[in-house]
Amino acid sequence: MKPFLDAMLLGAGYNAALVGLGAALLGFAAGTAGTFLFLRKRALVSDAVAHATLPGVGIAFILMVSFGGDGRNLFGLLAGSAVTAWIGLLLVESMARRTRLSEDAAIGAVLSVFFGIGVVLLTVIQTMSSGRQAGLESFLLGSTAGMLFQDAVVIAIGGTLAVLATWLLRRPMTLVAFDAEYAAASGYDVRRIDLAMMGLVLAVTVIGLKIVGLILIVAMLIIPPVTARFWTEKSDRLIWYAGALGGFSGYVGAAISASAPALPTGPIIVLVAAALFGLSLFLAPKRGVTAAIIRHRRFQRRVHRRQGLLALSRGEPIHDDLTLKVLTTEGYIRPDGVATEAGRAQAAKIARDEHRWEAARRVHQDTSLTGRYDGLTPIEQVFTRDEIAAFDRIIGGPTPVPEQSGGIA
Amino acid sequence: MGAEFVQFSLAPLLIGILASVACALPGNFLILRRQALIGDAISHVVLPGIVVAFLLTGVVTAIPMLIGAAGAAIVAVILIEAIKRLGRIEPGAAMGVTFTTLFAGGVLLLEQSDTSSVHLDVEHALMGNLESLIWFKAKGWDSLLDPVALASLPHELGRIAIVCAIVVALTVTFWRWLKISTFDEGFAEALGLPTAAIGFGLVITAAFAAVAAFDAVGSIIVIAMFICPPAAARLMTNRLEHQVLWSVAFAVLSAVLGYVFAGYGPLWFGAQNAVSAAGMIAAVSGAILGLACLFAPHRNRVGAAKEDAAI
Amino acid sequence: MTSSAQVELASEKGRSVRQDPVAAEAALAVRGLTVSYGEKPAVFSVDATFPAKAMTAIVGPNGAGKSTLLKAALGVIPRLSGEVTVFGQPIGTARDRIAYVPQRASVDWDFPTTVIDVVQMGLYRRVGLLGRLTGALRARANDCLDRVGMADFADRQIGQLSGGQQQRVFLARALAQDAELYLLDEPFAGVDAATERAIIDVLRSLRAEGKAVISVHHDLATVVDYFDNVFLINVRKIAEGPVATTFTGPNLNATYGGRLAATHIDQLQLAGGA
Numbered sequence: 002m003k004p005f006l007d008a009m010l011l012g013a014g015y016n017a018a019l020v021g022l023g024a025a026l027l028g029f030a031a032g033t034a035g036t037f038l039f040l041r042k043r044a045l046v047s048d049a050v051a052h053a054t055l056p057g058v059g060i061a062f063i064l065m066v067s068f069g070g071d072g073r074n075l076f077g078l079l080a081g082s083a084v085t086a087w088i089g090l091l092l093v094e095s096m097a098r099r100t101r102l103s104e105d106a107a108i109g110a111v112l113s114v115f116f117g118i119g120v121v122l123l124t125v126i127q128t129m130s131s132g133r134q135a136g137l138e139s140f141l142l143g144s145t146a147g148m149l150f151q152d153a154v155v156i157a158i159g160g161t162l163a164v165l166a167t168w169l170l171r172r173p174m175t176l177v178a179f180d181a182e183y184a185a186a187s188g189y190d191v192r193r194i195d196l197a198m199m200g201l202v203l204a205v206t207v208i209g210l211k212i213v214g215l216i217l218i219v220a221m222l223i224i225p226p227v228t229a230r231f232w233t234e235k236s237d238r239l240i241w242y243a244g245a246l247g248g249f250s251g252y253v254g255a256a257i258s259a260s261a262p263a264l265p266t267g268p269i270i271v272l273v274a275a276a277l278f279g280l281s282l283f284l285a286p287k288r289g290v291t292a293a294i295i296r297h298r299r300f301q302r303r304v305h306r307r308q309g310l311l312a313l314s315r316g317e318p319i320h321d322d323l324t325l326k327v328l329t330t331e332g333y334i335r336p337d338g339v340a341t342e343a344g345r346a347q348a349a350k351i352a353r354d355e356h357r358w359e360a361a362r363r364v365h366q367d368t369s370l371t372g373r374y375d376g377l378t379p380i381e382q383v384f385t386r387d388e389i390a391a392f393d394r395i396i397g398g399p400t401p402v403p404e405q406s407g408g409i410a
Numbered sequence: 411m412g413a414e415f416v417q418f419s420l421a422p423l424l425i426g427i428l429a430s431v432a433c434a435l436p437g438n439f440l441i442l443r444r445q446a447l448i449g450d451a452i453s454h455v456v457l458p459g460i461v462v463a464f465l466l467t468g469v470v471t472a473i474p475m476l477i478g479a480a481g482a483a484i485v486a487v488i489l490i491e492a493i494k495r496l497g498r499i500e501p502g503a504a505m506g507v508t509f510t511t512l513f514a515g516g517v518l519l520l521e522q523s524d525t526s527s528v529h530l531d532v533e534h535a536l537m538g539n540l541e542s543l544i545w546f547k548a549k550g551w552d553s554l555l556d557p558v559a560l561a562s563l564p565h566e567l568g569r570i571a572i573v574c575a576i577v578v579a580l581t582v583t584f585w586r587w588l589k590i591s592t593f594d595e596g597f598a599e600a601l602g603l604p605t606a607a608i609g610f611g612l613v614i615t616a617a618f619a620a621v622a623a624f625d626a627v628g629s630i631i632v633i634a635m636f637i638c639p640p641a642a643a644r645l646m647t648n649r650l651e652h653q654v655l656w657s658v659a660f661a662v663l664s665a666v667l668g669y670v671f672a673g674y675g676p677l678w679f680g681a682q683n684a685v686s687a688a689g690m691i692a693a694v695s696g697a698i699l700g701l702a703c704l705f706a707p708h709r710n711r712v713g714a715a716k717e718d719a720a721i
Numbered sequence: 722m723t724s725s726a727q728v729e730l731a732s733e734k735g736r737s738v739r740q741d742p743v744a745a746e747a748a749l750a751v752r753g754l755t756v757s758y759g760e761k762p763a764v765f766s767v768d769a770t771f772p773a774k775a776m777t778a779i780v781g782p783n784g785a786g787k788s789t790l791l792k793a794a795l796g797v798i799p800r801l802s803g804e805v806t807v808f809g810q811p812i813g814t815a816r817d818r819i820a821y822v823p824q825r826a827s828v829d830w831d832f833p834t835t836v837i838d839v840v841q842m843g844l845y846r847r848v849g850l851l852g853r854l855t856g857a858l859r860a861r862a863n864d865c866l867d868r869v870g871m872a873d874f875a876d877r878q879i880g881q882l883s884g885g886q887q888q889r890v891f892l893a894r895a896l897a898q899d900a901e902l903y904l905l906d907e908p909f910a911g912v913d914a915a916t917e918r919a920i921i922d923v924l925r926s927l928r929a930e931g932k933a934v935i936s937v938h939h940d941l942a943t944v945v946d947y948f949d950n951v952f953l954i955n956v957r958k959i960a961e962g963p964v965a966t967t968f969t970g971p972n973l974n975a976t977y978g979g980r981l982a983a984t985h986i987d988q989l990q991l992a993g994g995a
Contacts, residue, residue: 040832044503045447100703101711105446105502106641110699112450113634117692120537120631121672121685128683141536142517172845179832179842182823183894185797186904187846188816216454217517220510227503234833234878263521271514278507282497290496364913385870385886388915498831 004260009253017259020212023156024251024270027209028221030160032247033167034201035222036229036240040178045105046093046199047222049112051206051215053089054082055119058140058210062126075152075211078140083207089115090199143214143267152211159208163201167240174198175236213267220271221247228278231285250274302327307351309333313340314348345401353399354380360392413550419673421545421564422626426669426691428567429623430661432574433635435581436616438654441640442592447505448487448613449636452620453629454509455479455486457536458516459621465523472565476621483617486512487610538628540687541673543567566626573622580615581654588612589650627688634692639664642699645706664695746809748773748902748933749794754803756786756793763789766802767958771935773808773901776928777950778938782977785955787937788824788906795821795904807902817846820900822891824907830880836890837875840866843897865896870919885916892920903927905936909943921947944968 004013011018038044061081065074089111096107167174176184177194185191202222209218229242254270283290301323309324310333319325319338328334333344340348357380380389433449440446456479463478486508493504543564545553553559581588591598591605598605620632627635643656668691673684703709749771756764764786771777779787793800796812807815820843840862841854848854854862866872869889879887888908895903903924909917924934924947938944944951944964951968953959953976960972 039503042500042502042829044500044506045450048447048450048506096703099711100645100709102641102644102703103441103444103446105444106441106637109446109450109633109637110641110696113631113637113692114696114699117631117634117689117696120689121693124684124686124689125676125681128681128685169850172850175834176842176845179834179839180823180828182792182797183821183842186792186795186819186821186823187898188813217510217514219506220514223503223506223510227497227499227507230499230833231497234835235838236833239833265517265521268514268518268521271510272518275507275511275514278511282493288498364915383883385873385915387870387919388913391915 005256007260009256013256013259017255019150019153020259020266021252021255023153024212024255024266025248026160026251027156027205027212028225028247028249028251028254028270028274029244030163030167030247031205031209031218031221032225032229032243032245033164033240034205035247036226036243037167037174037178037198038202038222039226039230040175040236040239041195041198043104043199044223044227045108045219046090047202047206048219049093049108049115050086050090050199050203051219052112052119053086053115054206054210054215055085055140056115056122057081057083057085057119059119059122059126060085063122063129066129075155079155079207079210082140082210083203085115086203086206087200090196090203094196139214140210141214141216142265143210143212143217144265156208156212159204163204163208164244166197166201166204170194170197170201171237171240179236213270217267217271220274221250224271224274224278225250228274228281231281231288234287246274246277250277306331310344310348310351311355313344314352349399349401356396357389357392360395361388363395364391413548416551416553417545417548419669420548421567422540422543422687423666423669425543425564425567425570425626426540426665426687427662428570428574429619429627429632430635430639430665430691430695431658432570432577432619433616433623433632434639434657434661435577435654436612436619437636437640438643438650438657439588439592439612440616440636441644443609443612445613446637447502449616449620449633451486451490451505451509452483452617453624453632454513455482455516456621456624456629458482458512458519461516461519461523465519472569472625476569476625479621479624480617482512483621484614487613487617536628537686538624538626538631538688540626540669540691541684543626570622570626573619577615577619580611584608584611627691631688631692634695635661635664638692638695638699642695642702642706645702645709648708660695660698664691664698668692668694746773747771747806748808749904749935750806750809751790751794752804754790754793754805755801756789756798757801762956764793764954765956767954769952769958769961771933771952772950773933774928774931775949776924776934776936776947777952778936778944778948779952779954780938780941780944780976781954781959785976787954790954791904791906791935791937795819797821797823817898818901820895820898820903822888822895822903822905822908824910825884825887825891830882830887832879834879835875836871836877836879836882837862837866839879839890840893840897843894846898861899862893862897865893866890868896869893869923883913885912888912889916889919892923896923900932902933902935905934907937907939910939941973 007013011021035044035047038047058078058081061077062073064081065071065077070077093104093107093111096102096110097104102110173184173189173194174197176187176189177191177198181191184194205222206215206218209221213221225247226239226243228246229239232242233239250270250273254273255266257273258264258266258269281289284292286292305321305324305327308321309319309328312319312324313328313333319328319334325334325338328344329336332341333347334340361380361384380392384392437446437449440448459479459482460475461478462482463474466478467474489508489512490501490504493499493507494501497504499507543566545559545563547553547559547562549559587598587603587608590601591603591608595605598608616636620629620636623632623635639660640653640657642660643653646656647653669687671694672687672690675690676683676685747770749769751767751769754764754767754769755762767786767790769790779790781787789798792798793803794805794812796805805812807818810818812819841859843865844854844858844862848858863872863875866875869892871886871889871893874882874886874890879890882890892905892908895905905924908920912920924936927934928949936948938948945968948964950962951964952961953967953972955976955978959976960967
């Protein structure tokens with residue numbers, strides 16, 4: 002435990018601190034950049050982009066070595082990776098746009114073919130006599146063993162620029178993600194904005210190649226936005242929640258990884274992010290599973306409440322135990338089952354609501370709202386004032402409930 | 411093309427062909443259903459599958475690994491479905507969350523487990539080792555008739571041949587169901603077809619083929635075989651029957667050319683060593699797809715583009 | 722007058738030329754517009770002049786190119802040929818004078834955004850990338866929402882709305898843009914009577930304010946009641962003009978290819994001659 006806490010407080014050594022901050026920044030950038038891809042329903046384009054970096058790394062290495070340089074120069078390798086990833090991106094786009102192939106086929110084709118070419122190049126490099134090719138495989142799964150200060154600088158600068166660009170472009174990107182036709186009609190260049198979205202993802206991918214590797218950077222681009230979705234219904238907050246989740250995963254993951262041997266950084270960061278996802282899936286207040294279960298229980302009680310009150314309004318006896326329990330708890334019936342005054346008032350209200358719903362079903366063509374008649378939601382919450390006025394014109398005024406209503410069956 | 415070919419190249423070539431065809435066949439239906447990336451997901455989760463199998467059995471032999479990989483594929487499919495429904499998350503994102511997490515778990519387990527006694531190679535799982543599947547006891551073409559020599563054929567050949575045969579049989583048997591439910595699921599439901607089972611069966615068959623193939627060509631390359639030959643075939647014709655035949659042709663062509671270029675290509679350029687055959691097969695399949703995108707007779711989209719299709 | 726006047730229109734690249742006086746007065750003018758999907762033409766060589774300060778309906782059978790005409794004019798889908806001007810300017814330079822209400826189906830209703838967020842999207846062009854949404858602008862968005870009768874629903878997530886309510890939100894977004902020309906794609910399709918009344922009231926008030934409204938309209942029975950002008954299209958332009966003289970039996974027959982029963986045409990409110 003102590004090594005972990007040390008790492009969390011940046012006290013576990015220079016390299017560990019560097020990795021921690023770099024991972025946090027990377028996570029933050031990946032979370033924000035990945036949000037728009039998620040909103041645009043293109044999450045797996047990031048997988049294609051990531052796999053398309055491999056041939057670029059190989060080509061850059063070969064070129065640098067053949068010009069007599071150090072094949073492992075980070076800037077060179079990253080530049081190469083960016084070039085082929087960009088080509089891959091353009092190919093996905095043009096295949097989906099120009100041919101009858103669907104987008105997922107285009108993504109998968111680019112992903113696998115570029116990766117295959119990259120693998121071929123890796124084997125070419127393995128046989129080259131330069132002998133300095135070890136470490137290129139680290140781009141697959143990441144490695145933080147020998148993280149240099151300059152690597153951290155690359156991540157810091159690149160990550161900050163990526164976040165800045167995301168913030169600057171958030172409005173056009175949200176507009177395009179939500180309603181591309183409207184954006185086009187408003188004069189936005191949808192294609193360019195889409196490319197910008199994916200370019201940001203590319204930038205984050207390239208930056209993250211060193212720490213988490215190309216296979217796992219996809220996780221950082223997808224998992225935080227999906228997790229954040231559980232916590233908000235507003236897209237501008239979604240961006241920052243995703244960034245925060247990503248940054249948190251990066252920092253904590255790096256700390257855990259530094260605290261014990263045989264804990265590779267990349268996978269640990271991803272697993273932290275996944276744990277946050279799992280927690281959110283179950284515990285998030287509105288979209289989470291537990292919340293759904295609680296809602297269901299509450300729903301049951303409300304159904305019984307409504308059935309009971311309707312029965313009161315029609316003067317019918319009540320049979321069901323849960324119904325009686327609910328009505329008694331809320332003070333709508335006396336222990337002998339006869340309605341109280343409050344109960345009668347509520348019953349009258351519910352009866353009127355029921356009549357309005359009947360009118361609504363007669364009036365409305367589509368069932369998207371009348372289909373939401375779950376027997377519970379008061380009609381005011383679903384229809385606008387003028388719509389309700391229309392129903393009232395059909396059904397007339399309210400009717401009260403007679404005194405001796407109720408009684409246990 | 412004598413003894414050396416039979417000893418070194420015949421088995422890998424056959425394995426490559428069979429693996430490609432086994433993947434291309436279900437791939438036809440996957441891309442028509444816009445489920446192409448389920449192959450991506452499956453390919454990533456075989457790694458944790460074999461790691462778990464190794465941890466449980468302590469050995470690196472084929473059968474436990476294949477079972478582990480198949481199990482992982484099924485777990486992944488179920489998890490994806492659960493996340494989609496429970497979390498109301500779109501399919502691509504659900505796949506992304508699932509397979510990256512499982513893959514990360516697999517890498518972690520690999521690091522943590524004691525692999526000093528056995529070599530579990532991540533690279534092998536990703537990239538395969540087609541070139542090393544040599545038929546040791548072959549002496550020439552007549553070894554095909556020699557039962558002793560035949561017994562020393564690489565086991566992968568037998569496995570992939572069986573799986574390929576099963577895949578072909580399933581495709582032929584369920585052809586009508588696959589065709590109808592892929593084209594119009596609602597209509598198929600109305601006819602009383604078990605569409606959910608068909609869909610699940612298709613994915614499981616694909617997983618099967620992927621798992622059998624991955625041992626020879628590695629997991630990531632398998633996606634290329636799921637997608638590129640059927641996609642190229644789709645651009646060549648408007649009829650499903652012809653598409654499937656074209657996809658088989660392209661799969662075979664990719665495997666043969668890919669293997670040849672990988673093994674002999676470097677020699678043409680003056681280099682000594684072969685390059686990754688699996689990678690080259692994927693690259694060739696990509697080249698075929700590229701040519702199809704540029705020149706195939708039915709490459710253009712008919713009618714208005716669907717919003718989610720065009721970027 | 723037009724025959725002797727110069728008719729070369731400014732192109733989208735902004736070549737300034739002497740303009741067609743008729744087109745200059747029109748809210749939207751289209752010359753020679755052709756759009757095709759693959760080899761099939763959806764809209765063929767259409768000339769159209771939509772007057773300002775009026776409401777015009779675009780009418781035609783399904784698949785006849787009504788929506789295509791609108792979308793191609795706006796540049797939402799690419800066109801094979803044609804020139805488009807808005808109030809005499811090339812459309813590229815006049816975007817701030819147009820507001821578009823697309824069909825509902827094009828949007829994902831599970832998107833994490835609330836009703837008021839959608840209306841505020843109408844203000845994005847105005848504030849640009851970095852501008853803040855000031856109090857005045859927010860008030861404007863709220864007003865537009867109120868104008869369509871949805872003020873109580875401001876913080877609701879959009880997936881919880883009915884078809885008619887979603888349509889109203891889209892209209893509110895367009896109102897927020899404070900444009901001079903409003904283009905709507907089948908705004909009344911699949912909505913209930915109350916929403917239809919709400920929408921037509923808003924459109925009429927826009928016309929009273931001197932704005933132009935162009936709407937792809939699917940319901941022949943209400944054309945005469947709602948609109949001043951009509952544009953009949955079936956891949957090619959059939960006729961355009963004031964409803965009284967253009968929405969006639971022969972024109973409708975030409976548009977619908979004789980598919981409309983004679984009795985049906987009689988039932989439609991046709992003014993002045995069959």
